[in-house]
Amino acid sequence: MKLVKIIPRLFVFVFTFCFLIGCISDNYNNVPPLDREPVIEPDYSGVTIPTNIAPMNFNIVEDGELFIIRATSSNGSGLQLKSSDGRVRFPMRAWKKLLAVSQKGKIEIEILSEDNEGNIIKYEPFNMNVVSEPVDPYLWYRLLYPGYESWLDLKIVQRSTENFKEASIFENQLLENNCVNCHSSQQNNPEKFLLHVRGSMGGTYFVDGKEVTRRALQTEQMPASAVYPAWHPSGKYVAFSSNKTVQGFHMRPEKNIEVYDLFSSMVIYDTGKNEIAAIEESDTVKYMETFPSWSPGGDFLYYCRAIQVEEGFDYRDVKYNLIRKSFDQNSGVFGNAELVFNAQEINKSVSFPVISPDGQYLVLTLHDYGTFSIWHKEADLYLLNLKSGKVDRMDLVNSDETESYHSWSSNGKWLVFSSKRGNGLAARPYFAYFGSPENIGKPFVLPQKDPTLYERLEKTFNRPEFLTGKIRTGPRDFARTSKKEAVNASWAGEKTIIVPNELKKQTSAENEEKEIY
């Protein structure tokens, strides 16, 4: 057929199509709305989002052959999309424009659906509140199967919060499939961070700018390795808890795993001198201490503490309180322990205390007992006002499933936390706006390019933390460093860390048991 005949016909077809669509669109305006919002996944209805977030793509879980989605800002500008499969993917540029004009306002999302018989349903619109405070541009987390003992394909990933770009920082396949855990940056700084590697290439890998060093922090005086880290704001020190951890697998369906410590203590590592020392406890009562966390000024070290367990203990009786010690940065001396929050009194246990950058608030995880909250369905986030000492449950943030690990953005306006509200097994990173204790936004899950990804992704997002910039170190940097010998830290303390006698027997018996995998 000659081109001269095709072009006009094509023009007519396109014109007719557009005209019809226009007609259809006009028809939609006359449809009375339903008295409910559409069911969408993830649930982004009523959430509070930052001005720089990636497109909040979602999936419409309603019947329909065609969906029309209109996103309108308070000033009237907006965009319109169509979807035949229910997946709503906002174009990046259009989304960014919409966000820019919606600051301190709302984006209203209206959805219409049409079935194959031409029936149109118009759902009640829902809103996304847009605040002017941006969220940190990057998030990093460990991606792994939320499993029991085995691991394969472990990686630490950084993901832009402003778009969908994602890159590996660490890939364990380059380090003989060793385990990696407890990544931690110094005050969200992408240039200064550490992570632990367990296995043949084991050690604590410190990154400082372009330099990556491998250090062995466990000395003879320490019965267990350095585990949970907390960078001092100055970057000069890192507080660790040194934990002997075991896990038990439940046989009832209500619970999966219980991870608990047989003993744990606090140590402080001087990054410049490569020295590690115990943080002494003057109390005659023996404690297990874990989850260190510094105040923003570095003058207090907060941590969780429980009475040391003895042989034959019941793991359900172990309750951790929130403690702090003052710290003199010049002398490196700690003060006495002060009780900050007595969780035991209310028959609960505390984990993961983290203080806001302005030093006014502390978010902690509260659960029925023990230390490893990610496997506790009842674990929720609570807000402690450090001035008044009042502790409140963060109702809007919590769900019926686990809420656990959390961290603050550098501007103190956003919280990211792990939540298993999706399917009860794999944790996803949720963002919650924190304007004040009375002004906390409904949280939203990290948006994905494909909004149905979370339905299929079996892996869990572990220890999500914000970063103020992009990490430049990559998997090959760690691989190269792993080939070098680890630099051993030296013990600077006066005393060896004592392991309770009963537990020495228990732990050595466990060490003799045949390894399952």
Added chain:
Amino acid sequence: MKKKRSIDILLDKILQAMKMAEKLPVRISLILILTTSIAYFYFYGEGLFFFQENKSLFIFSNEYIQKYLMKPGGLLEYSGNFLTQYYYSDLYGSLINIACLILVFLVFLKTDRRLLAGSFSILLILVPPFLLFFIQISYIHSIHNSLGYILLALYFYFSVVTTGRRSRFLCLALFPVFFYLTGSFALVYPLIYIVYSIVYKKGINRYLEPVFMIVTTGVTFIIFKEILFFQPADQLLRYPLPFIEVLRIPVLYNILFLYMILFPVFTHVSGLIKLKAKYTGFINLTTFISIFAITVIQLSKNYDHDLANLFKIGKSVFKQDWNSIIRQHETSPSINSNGQYYYNLALSEKGQLCNRLFYGRQDFGSKSLILPRDYAHLDRAIYYYYSIGLISEAHRLAYESMVKNGYRPENIKMLIKTELINGNYKIASGYINILKKTSHYKKWADKYEKFLNNPELIKADPELGEKIRSIPDTDFFIMSGDIDNIDMILKANPDNKKAFEYKIAWLLFKKDTKTVLNEVRKMKAMGYMNIPRHIEEAILLYMYFNHELPDLGDLIVSMDTELRFSRYITTYLNNSENNQILEREMKKIGEKTFWYYYQFK
């Protein structure tokens, strides 16, 4: 002049027909390959296909293919998984494997013809498909390895047929693409090409092209390792070949690689030898007979009947055809601990563990009751825990299998069942959706999909409902000691007959009749109306040695067992002087009894 004998004339005719470069030898070669491979794969390959089909699950999804796109050789494995997913049909599996052998033969035929076909061509061409045949009948083999060899041979063929310097260099320059597609198979190509160049090329190309090849290979390897992909060097060197330890690849694979590398030398030498047609025919005939004879001898020698038996039993386990397993082991017993484990599992599922335990061969004692929870036994150990009601442990092991081995039909099915039993419908739904994206398991997924969010339907299901009822009422942590776990589950659920009979079976294997007796008094309360056969046997044996009347909790030993025991003792007393006769006579009268096991095992 002497007249030729008629037999000589016939022989001459045959040998003339067998001469090289004619169609008949090629046809006969193909027939040889076809008959040998059909005979083996179709009639003996059932276990092989079953095993390989269950090693992986092919999913029609973007996420699934993404995993393979991210590494060199991934697409090769992906293709192999695609082909393997239909191995539930033995006919299909046979055809695929046969097709691979034919393809290899044809590629080598074409290559040989292109190079310098000689008197030994048929021999040279037949060696690769028969080597590949022996590779393919190994259980550790995956079809993607066959595809790797075919592509390797094809790439070499194309570089041989390409004329013109530019085209040749272009062909070599495509090496990075070839490396990406085939992974470590590609690394053999430069060696083949170097040998080919040295043997066949003349002038400067003899050295220039190998140098170009070496440089291209080196640069490609470095770029892949340092820039494009995250695989470490040893993975780039060996994936997707099977390996036993780091960089150790099974011998036959290496032999075939070496053969391919030296193939240009072989063809060159063969081409230089100019023989008369009838001698070429003689060589061809000898080749056919030798290869056929060697193949048959090797197959007869190396065919592992017990392994084939084990896979047949495994198939029945997956179908939950317990009767078939019991029948098979009692008529054609497995000498493998896993086979005996499956037999015991089948007995347990039919409620016959303590009635028929010694009807089948038992060589491993309690080790064939409960398998270790280590990587080697992971996929099998799951069924025991599922059987006795430790659903969370069955789930955990299935999950570990999924993490370590990837998706497999049985681990995903177990995850679905255990999640449904435990009431985790959202998670179960995720696994069901995985199976719905397969070709063979969609129906199974559809069947189980109806259980989602329907606890009443689950409770009413004969299998799932029974498992729900057997979950321990009180919680405990799984322990490393297997009997400790049984004790815990019996403490939580005293009526759990399956767990109880496993405990008794364990005690019988330990020959601990005293403890068996202590357990018997609980049986009436558990709902037993009769004492299972082997427990009766243990009771009588205990009474015989200890002259005690035990408390059987209102149950009695049957008259039939008492009579059998009386006969057993009589036979024993009559033959006790001569050990050789004793065992023979006791076997005749009581091989299927606990008494015989106690006395002779």
